[in-house]
Amino acid sequence: MTCAPRLEIEFEGDGGGHVLRVIAADGKSALGSAPTMCLLDERGHWALDKGGELEAALLSGLGKRGGRTLIISTSAADDTHPFSKWIDEPLPGSYVQEHRPPPGLPADDRASLIIANPGSAHGIGADIDWLVGQAGRAIARGGSSLTSFRLYNRNERVSGENRDLLVTMDEWLSCETSDLPPREGPVVIGIDLGGSASMTAAAFYWPETGRLECLGTFPASPSLLDRGQVDAVGDRYVQMQDRGELSVMGDKTVPVASWLAEVVKHVEGQSIAAITMDRYKQSELAEGLGRAGIRAPLVWRGQGFREGGEDCERFRRAVFDGKVLARPSLLLWSAFSDAVCLRDPANNLKLAKARSNGRIDAAAASVLAVAEGARIAGRPKSKARVIWA
Incomplete structure (x- = not known):
């Protein structure tokens, strides 16, 4: 009734x-x-x-x-959602069954599509051939179509919001390679200085070869595992440390001078074309560079719609043109998944977080380094002239 x-x-x-x-x-x-x-x-x-x-x-x-x-x-858009919490942190007496493929795979990967849609092999839900076909269409369209396919058909935790991602997951995956180009030519170093809660990151970009490296650092207190719980990423920071992508320095804050010395040591023997940094922390960074005894060309950039917008666009162009190549990096993958772009009425871009406790410092440092590298590569090379008097 x-x-x-x-x-x-x-x-x-x-x-x-x-x-x-x-x-x-x-x-x-x-x-x-x-x-x-x-x-x-x-x-x-x-x-x-x-x-x-x-x-x-x-x-x-x-x-x-x-x-x-x-x-x-289906999966929520990120790790902070209450549904994600039910899966990642099950309460006593709970039973969890999840069908989510590993991240970073092509959208049309058949084996992972079967993992996300286990009923397809038994006539339940979408047919696997139809899913592969839809994946091909989503890849061809790109953008929000591809993101939506990953979220709703592949059961992946990817951002489903309307704000523009700096680069989509698939666009970044096209930059990852196991055959990394050599360190040739001058290197550009991008610096994003964090505080006690946020990460401090440095990116290294070689414009002549397109090689990109990135390192992140947190203070020792609280521990990386505790930070991961607060930031709703589980043990991701511990995994980054195990992969050599994330380090710990200092107690409550990262000591600026000592950290900058380690950054320069990472490219010891290389010619530094420029160190580019956020103008907002110019005084603190300049003091640290002086105490560390670092001598290199310094480029200060704003993070607003003017200079920040130009840097975001230059970074995107370099990615689309295949001029950014990096090893598979959980640090960068995590940062770019949380990095979105805000637009002003004139359609200028500004880098921002997709969620309040997202850590996009590695992405910000990479944008600074690649954008400055693009400017350096675009300048005409002047030839030396000798005039005898």
Whole structure:
């Protein structure tokens, strides 16, 4: 029997008293209820505020009768979403089953598509050949089409927001190579100085070969694992350290002079074409460079819509032209996944975080280094002239 105006179905057989109620994702609609079983469909894509209220109301009602809940959804857009927390940090008594392929694979990779869609082999859901075809169309279109395919069809945790990513995952993957070009010619160093909570990063770019390297540093306190929990990335920072992409220096903050000395030591013996940095921290960085005894051309850049917009566009152009090549890097992959671009009314860009606790310092340093490298490469090389008097 169907009951109106609410979407309810009552089963009169088997003793009666069984009611199936369908409610909207609005927390107030579930207040005061006492369900014995809840099915939360597509929890990863509920509105954050109303979705959180509804989940809290349902879980509170379930406790009245010792009820159970079943949460089903494709992946949320990031690790900070409550649905991602249910998977990454399961509570006692929870059972988790996840079908998410490893990150960084091509969108049309058949084996990983089967991992994300296990029912396809048994006639449940989308056919695998159809998925491969849709992946090809998404790759051809790129942009938001490809991002949406990864989020909804490949079950990957990728940003689904409307703001422009600095570069998409697939655009960055085209820059990764195991056959890295040599360190030839002058190197440009990009510096992004962080504080106690944020990361401090340095990027090294060789304009003549397109080689890009990047290193990140955190203070020792709190530990990398604790930082990962606060930033909702789990043990990702520990993995970066194990891969040699992230280091620890200092206690509560990274000592600027000592860190800059280590940065220059990373390219010891190389000719430094320029060290480019954020003008916002010019005084602190200049003092550190002086104490470390570093002598090199310094380029100060703003991070607003004017100079920051130019640097973002130069970086994007270099990526699209195949002039940025780097080893597979969890540090850079993580940074670019959180790096978005804001636009002003004149359509100028400014680099920003996709989420408040995202760490885009490695991306910011890379943008500075590659953009300055592009400017250096674009300047005509002057020939020396000798005049005898």
